[in-house]
Amino acid sequence: MAGAKGLTKISLVKADNRRDALRRSVELLDINPVKDKKVVLKPNFNTADPYPGSTHPETLEESLAYLKQMGAQKITIGERSGPVDSAEVMETLGVHQVAEKYGAEVVNFDKLPLEELVKVDPPGSHWKDGFLVPKMIKEAECVVVLPCLKTHQFGGIFTMTLKLAVGIVPKAGTSYMQELHGSPNMKKMIAEINTGYDPDLIIMDAMETFVEQGPMTGKKKQAGLFLAGTDRIAVDAVGIAILKDLGSTREIMETPIFEQEQIKRAVELGLGVDAAEKIELVTGDNESAVYAEKIRPILES
Numbered sequence: 001m002a003g004a005k006g007l008t009k010i011s012l013v014k015a016d017n018r019r020d021a022l023r024r025s026v027e028l029l030d031i032n033p034v035k036d037k038k039v040v041l042k043p044n045f046n047t048a049d050p051y052p053g054s055t056h057p058e059t060l061e062e063s064l065a066y067l068k069q070m071g072a073q074k075i076t077i078g079e080r081s082g083p084v085d086s087a088e089v090m091e092t093l094g095v096h097q098v099a100e101k102y103g104a105e106v107v108n109f110d111k112l113p114l115e116e117l118v119k120v121d122p123p124g125s126h127w128k129d130g131f132l133v134p135k136m137i138k139e140a141e142c143v144v145v146l147p148c149l150k151t152h153q154f155g156g157i158f159t160m161t162l163k164l165a166v167g168i169v170p171k172a173g174t175s176y177m178q179e180l181h182g183s184p185n186m187k188k189m190i191a192e193i194n195t196g197y198d199p200d201l202i203i204m205d206a207m208e209t210f211v212e213q214g215p216m217t218g219k220k221k222q223a224g225l226f227l228a229g230t231d232r233i234a235v236d237a238v239g240i241a242i243l244k245d246l247g248s249t250r251e252i253m254e255t256p257i258f259e260q261e262q263i264k265r266a267v268e269l270g271l272g273v274d275a276a277e278k279i280e281l282v283t284g285d286n287e288s289a290v291y292a293e294k295i296r297p298i299l300e301s
Contacts, residue, residue, distance in 0.1 A: 007280035008273050010229040010238050014288040018207055018226075019062045025203060025228035026066065028282050033200040033230075035071035037142035041104070042199075044148050044164055045079045048092035049216040052148040052208050057098070059146060059205045064102040067144065075102065078137060080109035082171045087111075109134050110172040117170065122195040122269060126185040131176055133168045133196035144201045145232075149225075149239045150210035151218060155186045157251045159215045160239045161202050161232040162262045165193040187261035194232065194271050202235045203228050211248040221246045225291070233263060233272030234279045241299040257299065276300040 011028035015021035041063065043055040051059075060077075067075055077099055081089040086108045090096065099106045118138050121130030137143060145164055152159040169176050180189055206225040210218030223242055229235045240257045247253070257263060257276065267274045276299045281292040 007278055008229065008231045008234045009280050009282050010227055010231070010234050011282045012238070012288055012292050013226045013284070014224055014291050015226065016224065018056065018058045018205070021207070021226040022059060022062050022203060022205070023066055024284060025226040026201070028284050029228055029230070031230070032070050034067050034142050034144065036073050038074045038140070039067055039072045039076070039142045039144055040137050040140040041067070041075055041077050042137070042143065042145045042164065042167065043077065043079055044146060044167075045081050045086075045089050045093060045095070046167065047081060047084050047216050048089045051205070052150050052210055052220070053216045054093065055146050055148065056205055056207070057093070059203075060095070061098050061102075063144070063146060063203060064098065064104055068102060072142075075104040076107055076136070077104055078107045078109055078134065080167045080169070080171055082167075082177060107136065109168060110170055112170065120196040122192040124268075125192055126183065126188045127192065128179060131169050131193065131196070132174070137168055137197045140197070142200045143197055144203065145199045147202065147204050147235075148209075149204055149206035149223065149242065150214040151212055151243065151249055151252065152215050153213045153218070155181065156190060156215075157187065157249070157260065157262070158236070158240060158243065160204065160236040161199070162194055162236055162266055163190055165196065166190060168196055169193055188265040191262050191265035191269060191271070194266060195269055199230070199232060201228070201230060202232060204235055204239060206239065206242060209243065209246065211243060211246050231272040233266050237263060237273070237276060237279065238281070238295070238299060241295045244298050245295050256301070
């Protein structure tokens, strides 16, 4: 979403209240991509580990409530977990109960029949023969995603918006995850999965983060932030700047943001901004503005 002088707007809210921060982060963007649309909501339910290992229950519930208030015609929560069974994760996290409360549907991407999947083969792909994604997310009227902010000790380096896309690739009956985790090009392949869908709204819960280990458990720090935007590269770039400010792994601290392989490959694929200078940090209060000024030089360094 373009802001002043064609810059990509990323809202940043520093707050103590998760529900209020979520709403304010979206309001600051001054857009409503969900009105009268059938919305696919993609959370982070890789495992059932407590937040930030998975989407916080309050974030899921408040997202459903707010999207309905914004005029979403229908909401479908779509996800695939791993390595744990997807149905088991959703049961443990009580996803079906929350969905029912707000009239939303839940779809386990691992249970979709072959005819409801579509093949994606990005240009210059590092996948052997492309990969499948659900038609319902590839062809969705509107997609909203709920990434967490954390490091990833199993080859991803960080897991935010770009990495969230791994959950749209089916695990059951395929060797995609073995191919991904066994490849020296894992981070590039993560970026390539993002050609399988286009998020219309990204809401990142960064109230707490894993600054080491992750994605299920790790060393945790308080960030007290929510980010929102429409550009997954820009959101992740700001997220990495936050990790750098908090103090994180060597791979995070010593690598320039736009030299991170996930980011670099996503830029090559035209998935978002190609430089930090094209990101406009939008805030609505003094505390948030002060923090935005603090991370701006980190983002651009």
